[in-house]
Amino acid sequence: DTGVSQNPRHKITKRGQNVTFRCDPISEHNRLYWYRQTLGQGPEFLTYFQNEAQLEKSRLLSDRFSAERPKGSFSTLEIQRTEQGDSAMYLCASSPLDEQFFGPGTRLTVL
């Protein structure tokens, strides 16, 4: 059991660039979540997939953000035209039902 993995672990980019993060959930989990966490705050929910269907999106998820989960396996989160305010830890979690298993996160720094 390798748990939830996320890549890359760290990403530094310049404002205006596009970035893409990948999440590989625990294989038998059909639920997948994306969160964003800034220093001193708890994770904030961004979006939720059940299998390949994106069932919920937070109001926090602006039009610059898009997420996919093709074939209900791994998921990607893309941020277009990054802004400095996008700097945060992006966390992915998968779940069989209620409790969620988090990955180590991708730390994004936008210069």
Next chain:
Amino acid sequence: SQKIEQNSEALNIQEGKTATLTCNYTNYSPAYLQWYRQDPGRGPVFLLLIRENEKEKRKERLKVTFDTTLKQSLFHITASQPADSATYLCALVPHSGGGADGLTFGKGTHLIIQP
């Protein structure tokens, strides 16, 4: 507006004592509540889940209570150890969505167990 409040300041507890962390919420009707532990630079780790019709849950040295009248959950660590030092997050799932909604987290309480 909806709000989840946890002790905003660090909680210092002497090793061997019981640590008690508080989670208060307003304008929520949670289906259930979860507690997670988070270490610096890592993702949260699930600890316990308690449903609205449950008063108390235990797991080894951990105990969670849930009072829907007071809109409060208490998280206890008995016989605390320095290795218990971490940030502890409270998270709610509302009734809507059948439990499939994303978690709404509090800011977390930083617990320090001193030897």
